[in-house]
Amino acid sequence: MAAKIQWRTEMDEALSLGQKAGKPILLDFFNPN
């Protein structure tokens, strides 16, 4: 099975993970419709 991007959905969680990992966040605002 092909790998997929493991998108987070909560801003606070992503920022916290970014601080721990020393990585920036790729924030994708997508069309939900």
Next chain:
Amino acid sequence: MDTVTYPESKVVRFIEENFIPLRIPSDSKPHSENFNVKWTPTLITLSPEAQEHHRTVGFLGPEELIPSLLLGLGKYHFENDRFDEALARLEQLVDGYAQSGSAPEAIFLCGVCRYKRSHDPKPLKDAYEKLSAVFPDSEWTKRAYPYRLL
């Protein structure tokens, strides 16, 4: 993006290695208002302190997304005065994705990073000369135009 770009294995690998990926619906408040999102897809490179460093609006195929993300990483480091790290990302873009839409800005920023490290103006002139030779019609060539006199 979901059908063409994000399923590409090289895109998955690049994003997972270099970013914490976060997806938010464009109608989700307050985030869409805080980031003034008006169209989708809007892709933003954010620092872990929620500082915006790079933004694109509209579809990007795999051959343009990776260099755009490298530009975002370069700007993330550049705007935090980490010029060696910025140069590494920007050179990766210029060397590996030389014809991408992100390449002219990367060439410009490479010149600025090298100047910031050395205070030698020659890299700025070099950047202008490379831009005028390879991307004569780019807005980044116009922005570098004064450096021809250095």
